[in-house]
Every structure is written in structure tokens, then in C-alpha cells.
Amino acid sequence: MQIINPATEELIAHLDEDNSTQIQTKFEKARQAQKSWAQFTLTDRIEVLRKFYELLAEYKQSLGEILTREMGKPLAQAYNEINGARGRIEFFLENSANYLNPETVWKEPGLEEKIAYESLGVIANISAWNYPYLVGVNVFVPGLIAGNAVLYKPSEFTTLTGLEIGKLLHQAGVPEEVFQVIIGGKEAGETLLSLPLDGYFFTGSYKTGKYIYEKVASKMVPCQLELGGKDPVYVLDSNENIPGIARGIADGAFYNNGQSCCSVERIYVHEKVYEDFVNAFTEEVKSYKIGNPEETGVYVGPLTRKEQISVLENQVQDALDKGAQLLTGGKALDRKGYYFAPTVLVNVNASMLVMREESFGPIIGIQKVSSDEEALALMQDTEYGLTTGVYTQDTARAEKLLAQLDSGSAYWNCCDRVSPRLPWSGRRHSGLGATLSHLGIRAFTKPKGYHLRNS
Numbered sequence: 001m002q003i004i005n006p007a008t009e010e011l012i013a014h015l016d017e018d019n020s021t022q023i024q025t026k027f028e029k030a031r032q033a034q035k036s037w038a039q040f041t042l043t044d045r046i047e048v049l050r051k052f053y054e055l056l057a058e059y060k061q062s063l064g065e066i067l068t069r070e071m072g073k074p075l076a077q078a079y080n081e082i083n084g085a086r087g088r089i090e091f092f093l094e095n096s097a098n099y100l101n102p103e104t105v106w107k108e109p110g111l112e113e114k115i116a117y118e119s120l121g122v123i124a125n126i127s128a129w130n131y132p133y134l135v136g137v138n139v140f141v142p143g144l145i146a147g148n149a150v151l152y153k154p155s156e157f158t159t160l161t162g163l164e165i166g167k168l169l170h171q172a173g174v175p176e177e178v179f180q181v182i183i184g185g186k187e188a189g190e191t192l193l194s195l196p197l198d199g200y201f202f203t204g205s206y207k208t209g210k211y212i213y214e215k216v217a218s219k220m221v222p223c224q225l226e227l228g229g230k231d232p233v234y235v236l237d238s239n240e241n242i243p244g245i246a247r248g249i250a251d252g253a254f255y256n257n258g259q260s261c262c263s264v265e266r267i268y269v270h271e272k273v274y275e276d277f278v279n280a281f282t283e284e285v286k287s288y289k290i291g292n293p294e295e296t297g298v299y300v301g302p303l304t305r306k307e308q309i310s311v312l313e314n315q316v317q318d319a320l321d322k323g324a325q326l327l328t329g330g331k332a333l334d335r336k337g338y339y340f341a342p343t344v345l346v347n348v349n350a351s352m353l354v355m356r357e358e359s360f361g362p363i364i365g366i367q368k369v370s371s372d373e374e375a376l377a378l379m380q381d382t383e384y385g386l387t388t389g390v391y392t393q394d395t396a397r398a399e400k401l402l403a404q405l406d407s408g409s410a411y412w413n414c415c416d417r418v419s420p421r422l423p424w425s426g427r428r429h430s431g432l433g434a435t436l437s438h439l440g441i442r443a444f445t446k447p448k449g450y451h452l453r454n455s
Helices: 020-039 041-057 059-070 075-098 130-146 159-172 186-194 206-219 242-258 272-288 308-321 371-377 394-402 437-442
Strands: 002-005 010-014 103-108 111-121 122-126 150-151 179-181 200-204 222-225 231-235 264-269 324-326 343-346 363-369 387-391 409-412 445-453
Touching: 002 059, 010 059, 010 387, 020 122, 020 150, 020 179, 020 186, 041 059, 041 075, 041 130, 059 075, 059 130, 059 159, 059 206, 075 130, 075 437, 130 150, 130 159, 130 186, 130 200, 130 437, 150 159, 150 206, 186 206, 186 343, 200 206, 206 222, 231 242, 242 264, 242 272, 242 363, 264 272, 264 371, 264 437, 272 324, 272 343, 272 394, 308 324, 308 343, 308 363, 363 394, 371 394, 387 394, 394 409
Parallel strands: 122 150, 122 200, 150 179, 200 222, 231 264, 231 387, 264 363, 343 363, 387 409
Antiparallel strands: 002 010, 103 111, 111 445, 324 343
8 A cells, every 4th residue: 555645746655455364363353352341341441542532632743744744634734633533532531421331211119220331342443534533533432432342444545644543542551452453445445344343334435335334234233324415505695794704614615625524515695695705705715825734824735635636627617518607726736746726616506516416625616596495495405414504693594494404414604513512413325323422422332221120
């Protein structure tokens, strides 16, 4: 496996991939080690993960540099990701005991009814490259706290980061056999799907998620899928600070180079504020500093995957062919690295690829609408259902719209936001199951009901 710096196209590492025999051996060791890990008290497991939480802060600088060099995220954003991951871990540390300890749900003379939450066993965490810390800790931290062993396959685009995560978990006290990093791409993933694991937790594209779900269905074990989105926002006419709203939505669309499952990917603006919004939005996007992600002040770095450039070029050309207007960007930059200029398209419509298919890059389409009803119909015209958002000072209109939008997360006057206190879930092509919140703690357990009669 070659690790390429997407900003310079230089080879920064060469790794040997795990073959099927090696992965089988890792699984067998994990199966045996999981039994003893599950015998640790819940308090002890939480304290081990607390040490990992502390180590992330101690090594943040070097971890951020590794992440930036292998996937292209601006260094400041890499540090932000590690800080954000620590915030999620803190939630798990403080709340896992509340939801994993046995609970008595009924008691009367001679009878007690109790629910216990047992570990699943050995689980696969097939993770993503765009936020390896944030999407990783959603799974392996509560998974380990619940007493599971984890076979963790980082994306081939962030394998160095995955190896660092493994080192720090072992340094924190997680036994080496309980958390094992699987190095490889598609073939390694196929081997994991063939093993008799007790759960599968995947973050990535709809196409791959669907394949995994179908492949493991006969095993009848939990399979959670955190997939993509084509996330819309609607800016209503009942707003005063349009420039401020435009700047916030631009950040929601272009942060991490638009390579986020919950990035804003479609914008609908009421005709009364459309011109002001477009002008402010475009001005903001044009101000973004593009360059090597290790340089100070850079907001837009390279795409992580070279092949995504052609996807974005195709979406731009399709939009232009169908009548869209390009306000800025629209092409790859003529320089070393996988750079694509931040792109704003207007006069778009629902027939265009940029408004229908996931972009996963620094590109956005802005469409004018004349009413809430038109906006609602367009927002719902998608196979995805991850996040949706509305911007308005009118509470009643916001509540009415959000109640009708079929998505896992609903935003009012914000976007591209994740909270560990709320479930992260998708509808339709955006996924299955939930991470984060108390649901994401118990997702890594199987409940057992106890009927205890003492007479």
C-alpha cells in the first residue's frame, strides 16, 4: 500500500497489507482476548479509555501533522478534529455507566425484572478517511467500553492515522489483541465480511454500505451503516442578517474541502433574499485561501482522492450544459496535488447532477425558490436523508418545515453540526442505525432480560 500526500503527490509511506490468513489470525486472537476484556469492570474499561482521551491531547500536534499529510485536511482543521473527537469521548466516559449498568425495571415482593447489557463480542469497525478520529471514536470507543474486541480497518487513505490510533489505545491499556488494526483496502474488507463476527459498523458510501449489508445479512448480527448525504438548507425570506447566514452556510459547504457526509450540498434561497445571499456567499467563497494544508491560514487544501476531480468536473459541465451559471471556480488547479477550485453555481435545477448526486468536494449549487412549499418539495426530492436545515427568524415556519423533512438530523439556523448528546443517524440511502447519544452507547450491546423470582 502506497501512502501519497495529496498536496504534493509525494510518496510518504509504503505499508504491507494484511492478507486473509493474517486477518483470520487477528480475529482468532481477538475472539479469545475479548472474553477477558469483558470481565474487566465497566469502571476499569472506562478508565482505560480515559487515558486514551488524555493521550490524544498529549500527542495532538504530531497526530494532526500525520493526518494532514496523508489526507490533505488543513492543519488547523486536523487539530479541530482531534479536539472534537476528545469531546465525544468525554461524553462516552461520563455517560456510559448510566446506560450500560444493569437496570431494574420492575420490583415487587418476590419478583424483580432487570435488563443487562452484554457485549456483542468481536466487531468490525470499517471506518472512513474524511474524519478518521471523529467517525472512529463513534464506534471503537463505546464498543470497547461495552466490552467488545474491535477489528479496526481504517481507510487506505488514512492508514497511518489508524495505526497511530492503535498505538495510543494500546498505550492507554487496551490489550493489543482486543483492538487490532487491519491494514488494507477492498480485499481486507472482503475478508472481514467473510469472518463470523458479532457486528459490523461501517462509515462510507451508499454503494459500499449496501454491499456490506447484503453480504452479512445472513449472519443476523447487527450491521450499522453511516452513509452519505445530499444535505439541503433553505434560507427563508424572514431573515435579517443575510451576509452572516451566507458566511455560515459557506463554511458548512466548504469546510474539510466539502468532504463531509453532512456538508451542505444543496442551497435553496427565497427569491426575496436570493440576490443578497448569492452575492455574500460568493464573496465569502472567493476569500478562501487555497494551498498546501500545512501552511498557516489555508482553508481549502487538496482533495484526498485524485479520482474525485473528474466527478466534480463532470458535475460542473453537466450543470453548465443545462443552463447553470458559474460564479467562481469550476476546474482543477494547475499545480501539483489534487486541488479543485471552490465552485459556486447558480441558476441550477433539480435535473442537474450537482443537485442530485453526492459531490463530496468544494462545489455547491444555489437555487431560487418562490415559496416554502416549493423549497420543501425540492429538499425532499432525494434518495438521501442525513441532515436538513432551515434559516429563519420565524419559529412557527421553521417548526412546520422541519417536522415534514425526513432526515436523521434537523437544523434550525445552523448546519454541518454533530453533537454527542444527539443520535447520529440517516434515513434511506444515508444509513441504518445510530451512533452517539445513549442509543450509540447501547448499540454495541445485546440486552438480556432477567426474570428473578425468589420464592
